[in-house]
Amino acid sequence: MQSYKIFQHTRSLYLTKMAKSRFEYVRDFELDDRLLPNSWIVVRIDGKNFHKFSTKHNFQKPNDLRALELMNKAASTVMLEFKDISISYGQSDEYSFVLRKDTSLYNRRNSKIMTYINSLFTSSYVFFWKEFFEDVKLSYPPSFDSRIVLYPTDQNLRDYLSWRQADCHINNLYNTTFWALVIRGGLTTAEAEKRLCGTFSADKHEILFSEFNTNYNNEPDIYKKGTVLLRKRIKDPKHGKRRQVVLPLHEDLIQDSFWEKNHEILSIQTSQHFEWPDTVQMPDLVLKQLKLDNGSHNQREPCVTED
Ligand SMILES: Nc1nc2c(ncn2[C@@H]2O[C@H](COP(=O)(O)OP(=O)(O)OP(=O)(O)O)[C@@H](O)[C@H]2O)c(=O)[nH]1
Numbered sequence: 001m002q003s004y005k006i007f008q009h010t011r012s013l014y015l016t017k018m019a020k021s022r023f024e025y026v027r028d029f030e031l032d033d034r035l036l037p038n039s040w041i042v043v044r045i046d047g048k049n050f051h052k053f054s055t056k057h058n059f060q061k062p063n064d065l066r067a068l069e070l071m072n073k074a075a076s077t078v079m080l081e082f083k084d085i086s087i088s089y090g091q092s093d094e095y096s097f098v099l100r101k102d103t104s105l106y107n108r109r110n111s112k113i114m115t116y117i118n119s120l121f122t123s124s125y126v127f128f129w130k131e132f133f134e135d136v137k138l139s140y141p142p143s144f145d146s147r148i149v150l151y152p153t154d155q156n157l158r159d160y161l162s163w164r165q166a167d168c169h170i171n172n173l174y175n176t177t178f179w180a181l182v183i184r185g186g187l188t189t190a191e192a193e194k195r196l197c198g199t200f201s202a203d204k205h206e207i208l209f210s211e212f213n214t215n216y217n218n219e220p221d222i223y224k225k226g227t228v229l230l231r232k233r234i235k236d237p238k239h240g241k242r243r244q245v246v247l248p249l250h251e252d253l254i255q256d257s258f259w260e261k262n263h264e265i266l267s268i269q270t271s272q273h274f275e276w277p278d279t280v281q282m283p284d285l286v287l288k289q290l291k292l293d294n295g296s297h298n299q300r301e302p303c304v305t306e307d
């Protein structure tokens with residue numbers, strides 16, 4: 001009798017598992033969205049209506065360092081979570097994440113990759129807001145759009161990143177001159193726009209130099225070039241051991257020299273050593289990964305792998 005009961009129970013479990021409801025067919029409407037193999041996957045996110053968001057939160061013009069550093073923090077959180085991202089590039093309200101061309105992350109499913117990266121970036125932006133905007137209340141939840149673009153060749157990928165960095169340069173030169181004319185020159189925004197209409201890059205340099213005593217070349221690199229995030233091994237100043245970190249750089253990635261110096265990106269090798277110059281202060285973003293910050297906040301930091 002006992003063994004019959006066990007048999008009945010097992011049979012009913014088996015049937016329950018096997019049985020398909022008549023609704024099950026709707027599953028077939030979900031289409032396979034796997035991305036082409038052997039191509040660089042770029043996920044670009046961009047802030048929704050950040051013109052309004054930046055005004056509402058009183059971002060400094062033309063650049064707000066707090067906003068850029070918050071973007072870098074959110075992007076580094078994404079990189080620490082998704083190890084197949086080999087390089088990221090950010091400027092203004094946008095960030096591009098490049099996944100190595102051989103990644104098998106989520107079987108290369110487009111929607112999984114794009115939505116996880118976008119939602120982790122967005123939640124991190126909100127999560128770390130107070131760390132960068134201490135006295136500014138987040139007045140409504142920001143959101144970001146995202147897209148995935150595939151680049152089949154290394155040259156395509158380099159040209160993509162060069163395009164974004166050139167965009168940063170063009171916009172920053174324009175915005176720096178525009179806001180100098182308005183804030184320091186007393187022009188209205190309409191007058192400044194008219195003044196800059198049809199001008200070339202050299203004209204804007206000249207306006208800044210002759211009218212505002214500003215040499216554009218001396219503007220901070222983070223504004224002129226944006227931020228490149230790379231995985232590097234650096235010497236931990238605490239004990240001299242090498243630690244892998246996500247490192248922010250504000251360098252020209254259009255030049256060949258950038259790709260020669262950071263050859264591991266295109267050749268898909270492990271992270272290389274980076275000699276941090278003794279004379280330059282390590283950025284907060286790195287100090288916090290090494291747990292060398294002054295402990296001004298008590299949020300848990302993502303783990304840093306040790307060699
Ligand atoms: N003042 C200030 N504004 C910024 C800064 N960074 C980004 N922004 C604003 O964010 C905008 C980003 O440009 P877009 O992404 O083209 O415009 P958007 O308003 O976000 O519109 P959509 O992306 O189409 O939703 C800029 O035009 C600025 O208005 C900053 O550091 N300071």
Ligand SMILES: [Mg+2]
Pocket residue numbers: 046047048049050093
């Ligand atoms: Mg935007």
